[in-house]
Amino acid sequence: MDKKVITIYDVAEEANVSMATISRVVNGNANVKEETRKKVMEVIDRLNYRPNAVARGLASKKSTTIGVIIPNITDLYYASLAKGVDDVASMYKYNIILTSLEESVGDEEQIINNLLSKQVDGLIYMGKQISKKLKRVFMHSKTPLVLAGSVDKNNETASVHIDFVEAVNNVVTQLIHNSHKKIAFVGGNLENPIDGKYRLDGYKKALKNANINFSSDLVFEAENSVRAGEAIFDVIKNTNATAVYVTDDLLAAGILNSAVRSGISIPEDFEIITSNDTILCEVTNPKMSSIEEPLYDIGAVAMRLLTKMMNQEQIDENVVKLPYSIVKRESTR
Amino acid sequence: MDKKVITIYDVAEEANVSMATISRVVNGNANVKEETRKKVMEVIDRLNYRPNAVARGLASKKSTTIGVIIPNITDLYYASLAKGVDDVASMYKYNIILTSLEESVGDEEQIINNLLSKQVDGLIYMGKQISKKLKRVFMHSKTPLVLAGSVDKNNETASVHIDFVEAVNNVVTQLIHNSHKKIAFVGGNLENPIDGKYRLDGYKKALKNANINFSSDLVFEAENSVRAGEAIFDVIKNTNATAVYVTDDLLAAGILNSAVRSGISIPEDFEIITSNDTILCEVTNPKMSSIEEPLYDIGAVAMRLLTKMMNQEQIDENVVKLPYSIVKRESTR
C-alpha cells in the first residue's frame, strides 16, 4: 500500500479550489484571500504536500540549483572556498550540485555538459585554470559563471580572488628585509597560472626591487603533499637558501617538519612562509606564518556575485579583488 | 539573437524521424536500426543537442541525483567521507546535492524536505546522530537512506561504520600495556552517541578488563578545535594523567602542541592517540598515532550500498562494519 504521491491537484480537490490557487499560496502570491490561504495551508499541512521541484523547474525553467566544480574536496583550500559558497547559496535558497574535477583529467567537457543538462541556474568554478575546451563550453551556454579563487587572464569571466602578485611580492620582500639573499620558491604545479605565473611574478618582482638576481635554481615544483615537502627540503637546503616561500600549506608543513627534524632552528636559521592560512598553519610546530587568502569570503562573494548575475542585476565589477593579509606566526622572524 | 534551446523535437525534425526515435537512441534502446541511429547521432552532434535532465526527471520520476547531508565540509573527517561518496556516485552517474547541516541547528526538517522536493533518488547522512524529528521525516519518505560513518542505535537504518567500541578498547588497552594507570578520555560532543556512548564504552571496557577504576574526572569534553585542545591540556595534566585518547584530530593536535610547548617529552612522558588518521596526524611534530577509520572507504561503501537500494536490489547486510586499524606513529611508544 504505497502512499500515493500528493500533487497540487490532490490539495486543490481537498480544499475545493483550483490548482492555480494552490500554486499561488505555495509561491507566496499576494492575490489570495487570507481566508482561502489559511484553508489551503491547512490542507497542505494535513496532506503533507511537498511541491515537486523538478516539475516546477520544468515549468519555470529555473532549478534553484547551482553547479560547483571543485578539484578536490579534501583539500582544505577548496573546502574553505566551498564553505563560503555553500553558506551564501543556502542563504539565497539555492542548492549546490557538487562536482569533482581533478585538474588535468579527461572528459571535463562531459562533466560540465552533465551539469548543464541538469539545468543549473549558475556555475562556480574553483579550478586554478580553465582549459580552452572548457571555456568554449562555458561561453556557448548562457549559464552565468564565476571563478572562485582563480583568475581569468583576459578578465572575460567574472572572478573573485586576491592579488597574487602583490601578496607574494609582499612576503618575499619581507624575507629580503630580514636580510636573506637566497630565497627559494616552491610551487605546486607551475603549469597553472596562479603558481607558475602570478605568484612567480610576485617573487621575481620582489627580487628585482631588491636588486637580487633571479635564479631558476631556487624555483622548485612539487606535488601538494606533506611527503613531497619533506622530500624537497634537502634539495632546497643544498642550494644554501635560507628562506622559502611556499604556495601550499601541506607542502610547507612537510618542508617545515623536515627542517625541524634535521635540527635546523626555525625561524632563526631558516624562515618559511606559506600561502593559504589553513588550519595546518596552527598545527605545525612552530606554527607557520602565511599569506591569508580569505578563502571563505572569496567563496561567499563569488556566490553572491553569481546570484546577481542569475538575477540579471547590473554588475559593477566583473573582477573582484579581495584584500589579503599576512599572518605572522612562528616560522618567520 | 538568443540561440534557441534545442529540444528533442528539433532533432527529430532535422533527422526526419519521430521524437520517440531520438529518445530511443539517447537512452540506448536497442530497437533502432543502426542506420537511423547513426543519422540521429550525427544530427545530435551537429545541433549540439543536450537532453534536459529536468524534463527527463519529471517523465521518468528519477533524478539521478542524491542528497548528501554533511555537518561541515571543512572538517577533514567529513570531507574524506564525502570524497568516497563522490567518487562512487560519479562512477554510477549520480550527481550529488551537497547540503550542510550543522548539528544542533534548527530547521533540519526543512532542509531535508527541500532535498526531497528535489526528488533525490537517495540520501547519504553523515551526521553523528539523527534527531527523532528527522527520523520521522526519513521514515515517512520512501527515499533510500544510508548513514556514512555513523550508527543507528536500533539498526533500522542502513549504515556503514567501524566498530567504535572495539577500536577504542583496543587503543586504550595498548596504553594500559604501556603501564599507564591514569588515561584521560577527551571527546568532542559527549551528547552524541559516537563519542558519548560507543567510544566511551570502549574506554570503560578497556579499563575494566585491566581492573582500573573508571573515574569521570578523567573524561573531558571539548569542541573540535586546535585551541580547545591547547586549552584543555593543562587541565588534563593536573589530573596526573600520563596518556590520553582523543576523539578528534584537531583537538589532539592542540593537546599535543600544548604538551610539547610546556616541555613534556612525547611519547616518553606522555602518550597521545587520536581517532581519525587525517593528514593532521602527519603534520604535527611528533606525528600522531591514530585509529585509522577508513573514511574514504566508508563513504564509498555507503554510496555503493545506496545504489543497490535505489536499484531495489537485495541487500544482504543493512549494517556494514568496516575494519579499522591502528597506525603507530610518534606520539605513542
Added chain:
DNA sequence: CTGTTAGCGCGTTCAT
C-alpha cells in the same frame, strides 16, 4: 480574487 488552459521537454505505451 479565482479558475481554465496551454505548455515545459521527455519517457513510454500502444499501434503499425
Added chain:
DNA sequence: ATGAACGCGCTAACAG
C-alpha cells in the same frame, strides 16, 4: 523498427 499521443507536476498567461 518507427510513430502518435498521453502524462509527469507545475507555472504562467488569460479570462472572468
